[in-house]
Amino acid sequence: MGRQQAVEAAILDRREVVNEAIDEDLPPDHPEDLYEASRYLLKAGGKRLRPTMLLLVAEALADVAPLSADYRDFPAVDDSTVDVLAAAVSVEIIQSFTLIHDDIMDDDEMRRGVPAVHETYGLSTAILAGDTLYSKAFERMLATGATPERSVRALSRLARTCTQICEGQSLDIGYENNPEITTGEYLEMIELKTAVLYAASASIPAILLGYEDAVDPLYGYGLDVGRAFQIQDDLLDLTTPTEKLGKQRGSDLIEDKQTLVTVHARQQGVDVEGLVDAESTDDVTEADIEAAVATLEEVGSIDHARETAREYVRSGKGRLQVLPDSEARDLLAGIADYLIERDY
Amino acid sequence: MGRQQAVEAAILDRREVVNEAIDEDLPPDHPEDLYEASRYLLKAGGKRLRPTMLLLVAEALADVAPLSADYRDFPAVDDSTVDVLAAAVSVEIIQSFTLIHDDIMDDDEMRRGVPAVHETYGLSTAILAGDTLYSKAFERMLATGATPERSVRALSRLARTCTQICEGQSLDIGYENNPEITTGEYLEMIELKTAVLYAASASIPAILLGYEDAVDPLYGYGLDVGRAFQIQDDLLDLTTPTEKLGKQRGSDLIEDKQTLVTVHARQQGVDVEGLVDAESTDDVTEADIEAAVATLEEVGSIDHARETAREYVRSGKGRLQVLPDSEARDLLAGIADYLIERDY
Numbered sequence: 178m179g180r181q182q183a184v185e186a187a188i189l190d191r192r193e194v195v196n197e198a199i200d201e202d203l204p205p206d207h208p209e210d211l212y213e214a215s216r217y218l219l220k221a222g223g224k225r226l227r228p229t230m231l232l233l234v235a236e237a238l239a240d241v242a243p244l245s246a247d248y249r250d251f252p253a254v255d256d257s258t259v260d261v262l263a264a265a266v267s268v269e270i271i272q273s274f275t276l277i278h279d280d281i282m283d284d285d286e287m288r289r290g291v292p293a294v295h296e297t298y299g300l301s302t303a304i305l306a307g308d309t310l311y312s313k314a315f316e317r318m319l320a321t322g323a324t325p326e327r328s329v330r331a332l333s334r335l336a337r338t339c340t341q342i343c344e345g346q347s348l349d350i351g352y353e354n355n356p357e358i359t360t361g362e363y364l365e366m367i368e369l370k371t372a373v374l375y376a377a378s379a380s381i382p383a384i385l386l387g388y389e390d391a392v393d394p395l396y397g398y399g400l401d402v403g404r405a406f407q408i409q410d411d412l413l414d415l416t417t418p419t420e421k422l423g424k425q426r427g428s429d430l431i432e433d434k435q436t437l438v439t440v441h442a443r444q445q446g447v448d449v450e451g452l453v454d455a456e457s458t459d460d461v462t463e464a465d466i467e468a469a470v471a472t473l474e475e476v477g478s479i480d481h482a483r484e485t486a487r488e489y490v491r492s493g494k495g496r497l498q499v500l501p502d503s504e505a506r507d508l509l510a511g512i513a514d515y516l517i518e519r520d521y
Numbered sequence: 522m523g524r525q526q527a528v529e530a531a532i533l534d535r536r537e538v539v540n541e542a543i544d545e546d547l548p549p550d551h552p553e554d555l556y557e558a559s560r561y562l563l564k565a566g567g568k569r570l571r572p573t574m575l576l577l578v579a580e581a582l583a584d585v586a587p588l589s590a591d592y593r594d595f596p597a598v599d600d601s602t603v604d605v606l607a608a609a610v611s612v613e614i615i616q617s618f619t620l621i622h623d624d625i626m627d628d629d630e631m632r633r634g635v636p637a638v639h640e641t642y643g644l645s646t647a648i649l650a651g652d653t654l655y656s657k658a659f660e661r662m663l664a665t666g667a668t669p670e671r672s673v674r675a676l677s678r679l680a681r682t683c684t685q686i687c688e689g690q691s692l693d694i695g696y697e698n699n700p701e702i703t704t705g706e707y708l709e710m711i712e713l714k715t716a717v718l719y720a721a722s723a724s725i726p727a728i729l730l731g732y733e734d735a736v737d738p739l740y741g742y743g744l745d746v747g748r749a750f751q752i753q754d755d756l757l758d759l760t761t762p763t764e765k766l767g768k769q770r771g772s773d774l775i776e777d778k779q780t781l782v783t784v785h786a787r788q789q790g791v792d793v794e795g796l797v798d799a800e801s802t803d804d805v806t807e808a809d810i811e812a813a814v815a816t817l818e819e820v821g822s823i824d825h826a827r828e829t830a831r832e833y834v835r836s837g838k839g840r841l842q843v844l845p846d847s848e849a850r851d852l853l854a855g856i857a858d859y860l861i862e863r864d865y
Binding site for chain 1 (some may be wrong): 551626663694
């Protein structure tokens, strides 16, 4: 099995485990409608990259063979054990909550190839489903069985992360239609909106399991690969066919979202706002998007974004030196590469 | 000073303290817009009943003279101290978050006499402001300096409470236009939507300060007075003039919300849905509301709701026996009375 296949297999294996755990930890409940809406997007799919990262970090820290230890009863640095799967479910639930609310704010109709939660259940239930997942995520993070000291620290990290995600989403919305945005402002925005949840996912297992010295380097690893992930996500919005993307290709251009590509292109003198002259995804053709992407490629903006993402991945992988040399550590490096090599 | 004045003065005194603490604990921040929207409703007023209750319970448990101890450095049952004001701010922030999201769901335009957050800042920023307050509330509850064991328990209570509030709001929405709702279903709904946050406010100080035996009775006190509060709130919607209420009088009837009054009236054979024949607050006159209320009074539904609220207050006050006989305990009994005597 080649390195890339090994990474993809590791992701798939843990996705299975996480999917089962989500079903266990977030069962259907009363009121039926609310829990159906809360579970809907989680059941619709997703690669589970953040919980996978969390589980792999735990395995690397404990220096155990991948998938050999019981995630529900995982060995901490001392004699205690921790349910790291509850923590993994927690970060995935946070991710799902933010997607539900973001889709309302961005008026996105599709997500993961299915209608968005607010399209299916209406605005009120979608807001409430997000709110329910929010507190459920905290409930799960409180249920790991870690020592109270470590639980409090993990909770603090999670709460702070959620605040930052809101700040990032607020900046993202505020930056729409704003051609003054600098590279620095864009990078701050994606750090808050996206990277901090990867950073939380990578560092929380170190907090819960008691590996103090690893917490900060792992947070840095998560930040770096999270930034790379978002840059790649922005690139995929431009380059992946609509069917594969699960939503309209080029929607960021249509919505005048700021990305590293558009900020760079503007610096090259491109009239970014004029690239796609449509108000909504209904008014746009594939040819319009093709032409816009061709322009962005010509001025080097696509390549610039790709190179920046690669740089973050290099930096992030360097921080993994804090972990013992292990198969799990190799897989964490591989996931960093995967994040910018994936084509959907 | 009579008993009622003493209670009102106690509420006003603590409101001042809580207002200052909110300003300290939730200062303006970056992004400016997001924090302005997050602070807007908190700055618009509110009686701060939940944080006041939390502070008074702390004073009663510690058996200190009201307002004599430093809330930021409050004596626990052992030698440690706790910032109970951070906990008080936390429950008020939760309350504010739920109001912001509820106003979106109910399409309410006014709150506390000012336009609702989504009317002032738009839907996206209002959703995000609520989400930001959500995590800020957890951050504050993690900042009390209580022992990790107690912090974890307080956090668990807060997270569970938030989940229940969402469940209650979901039931409330689901019950609109549903004439089949029973008294039991209505009571479950208000317990979740409203009473659990009072219960959390009353019991969390006992958790944080280490008074184990008082936790459950205080939770019961909060549940009872919280139920009474919601029943009174529903009554005030019918009986308080629009100017004083800060929003359209009778809006629950217009929106076909279920209340103890409407459930009871229906049992008396009243055609509740036909009482106010308007689709929105714009189509309704004061005379329409007057006539509807007269009918509800005639069949005894208003009195029935009043009596039920009184019964809960009696029950709640009984649970205060767990506290030492003190001025703070008397004030907590007085607040229970105040909740159903207030006229706005």
